[in-house]
Amino acid sequence: MSASNFLLVGLSSEVAVPPDIAEHLALRATSAEVPGPRPDEALALELYGIDLSFGGVVALKDVDLSVRHGEIRAIIGPNGAGKSSLINVISGVYKPDRGHVAINGAAYRPVPTQKLAKLGIARTFQNLALFKGLSVLDNVAAGRAYAGRSNFLSQIIGLPHARREQTDARERARRVIDFLHLTPYLDRLAGTLPYGLQKRVELARALAAEPRILLLDEPMAGMTATEKNELADYVRLARDEYAITVVLIEHDIGVVMGLSDRIAVLDYGRKIADGTPEEIASDQRVIDAYLGVPPENEDGEGI
Ligand SMILES: Nc1ncnc2c1ncn2[C@@H]1O[C@H](COP(=O)(O)OP(=O)(O)OP(=O)(O)O)[C@@H](O)[C@H]1O
Numbered sequence: 572m573s574a575s576n577f578l579l580v581g582l583s584s585e586v587a588v589p590p591d592i593a594e595h596l597a598l599r600a601t602s603a604e605v606p607g608p609r610p611d612e613a614l615a616l617e618l619y620g621i622d623l624s625f626g627g628v629v630a631l632k633d634v635d636l637s638v639r640h641g642e643i644r645a646i647i648g649p650n651g652a653g654k655s656s657l658i659n660v661i662s663g664v665y666k667p668d669r670g671h672v673a674i675n676g677a678a679y680r681p682v683p684t685q686k687l688a689k690l691g692i693a694r695t696f697q698n699l700a701l702f703k704g705l706s707v708l709d710n711v712a713a714g715r716a717y718a719g720r721s722n723f724l725s726q727i728i729g730l731p732h733a734r735r736e737q738t739d740a741r742e743r744a745r746r747v748i749d750f751l752h753l754t755p756y757l758d759r760l761a762g763t764l765p766y767g768l769q770k771r772v773e774l775a776r777a778l779a780a781e782p783r784i785l786l787l788d789e790p791m792a793g794m795t796a797t798e799k800n801e802l803a804d805y806v807r808l809a810r811d812e813y814a815i816t817v818v819l820i821e822h823d824i825g826v827v828m829g830l831s832d833r834i835a836v837l838d839y840g841r842k843i844a845d846g847t848p849e850e851i852a853s854d855q856r857v858i859d860a861y862l863g864v865p866p867e868n869e870d871g872e873g874i
Contacts, residue, residue, distance in 0.1 A: 612676030615640045615784055615816040616661065621670035623656050623840075630656035631667070632840045638784075643810055643817045645827040648837035649860055654820040655697065657837065658788050661818065662687055662694050674784070688714075693782035695773045697789045703762025707772050708741065710761050711748055714776035715740035740779070747775045750812065751805055767798035771805065778809055785809070787819035791826055799823060803830045824861070828852065836860065 611617060616638035623631040631653045638644045646654050659665040661672060663679075672679045674690065687694065693714065701710050748754055751771055756764060761772055770790060777785055787806070791799040803826050810817050821827050827834060828848040836844040836851060838860040844851055851857055 611637070611673075613640070614638060614673070615642070615675060616818065617671075617673040617676075618657075618661070619671045619673070621657070621660055621672075622668045623653075623660060623665055624668060629840045631660070631837075634670070634837070634840075634842050636835055636842070636845075638816055638818055639832075640816055641810065641814060642832045643806065643819070643830055645831035645834045646818065646820045646837060647822070647824060647827055647834060651839075652837040652860075653840040654837055655788065656840075658694070658786055658818070658820055662692065662786055688780045688782070691783035692786065693777040693780040693784075694786035695770075695777050695788055695790055697792060699766075699769055699773060701761040701769055701773060701776070704760060706758050707748065707753060707756045707761055707764070707775075708744055708758065710772055711744035711753075711775045711779045712737075712740045714779035715743045715781075743781070744775075744779050747778045750809075751775045751778075767794050767801070770794065770798075770802060774802070774805060774809070778813060778815075781813070782815055784816045784818065787817065787821075789821055790819060791821055791823055799826050806830060 614637050616636070618634060618636040621631050621634040621636075622629075634653070634657060636644075636646070636657070646657055648654050656665060660667050674692075679690070702713065705713075745754075745757075748757060751774065753768070753771060753775060756768060756772075761769060764772065774787075774790065777787075790806070791802055794802065806817060806819070807830060809815065819827075819831075828851075831848060833845070833847055834851045835842055836854070836857050838856075843856045843860060844854045846854070
């Protein structure tokens with residue numbers, strides 16, 4: 572039996588996972604590297620014992636993270652704390668040196684970004700990644716196209732199921748555009764819109780993929796305070812309307828405090844705190860990290 576057969580057999584007896592997803596999942600129990608607890612099916616996302624380094628630079632050290640279904644979960648931390656690295660591990664861009672990621676209670680093997688949608692994951696990027704020369708509608712429909720089943724060739728040839736998918740993608744895109752109050756800009760080239768609206772189009776494109784988990788990489792970077800609050804409202808509305816789980820990394824603690832159900836704080840690649848906004852706001856390690864108090868050395872003394 573091939574390794575993938577073994578994994579699929581194992582999965583089918585453990586949890587009900589759609590075939591597309593099962594194809595990319597591996598039972599956590601198959602890894603002897605970090606014998607952690609069994610994945611918890613009640614969690615949308617679970618990271619356990621994640622290590623990641625680049626040459627001699629430690630980006631993440633022994634990071635655990637649990638995300639409940641329907642939760643808005645923020646990851647914050649000072650510059651270089653490891654936030655982007657962590658979101659890139661979740662989205663399969665980086666393969667961790669050690670540790671596990673589980674989605675809906677089944678372990679997950681990194682997949683190419685274009686296959687993420689099939690796993691029910693969509694993401695936005697720190698630097699805008701819109702097709703600036705395409706209309707808002709085309710950009711948002713492109714997000715849906717990733718989640719479709721037809722391949723690029725059948726779309727070019729115009730096979731019936733591919734054509735149907737394209738029509739569906741545009742209908743879905745229009746609904747999401749309407750939901751995010753972007754209809755007046757439907758035919759505008761994305762690159763001509765003000766920055767705050769482009770970020771909203773990016774959110775629309777991610778939602779068009781009908782994700783179960785939405786990863787937002789610094790969604791409010793470069794925005795004015797008004798734009799940030801507006802986008803935060805849309806993220807909350809989207810979570811409620813589409814019943815999705817949201818994981819975001821963000822620099823602006825104020826916005827995060829108002830938006831998130833729970834917050835994990837990274838500093839120098841380690842998780843130093845995890846809890847509700849109220850718990851995080853009063854955590855001395857978090858206050859120290861943001862005020863720039865140096866980490867302790869191995870003897871427990873400041874360095
Ligand atoms: N591709 C890479 N190559 C080398 N080092 C990297 C790479 N990506 C991240 N790092 C290093 O890993 C550490 C964590 O970086 P990361 O970008 O994850 O932090 P961050 O919290 O997202 O920072 P910022 O808020 O500034 O974006 C840093 O020391 C960074 O220099």
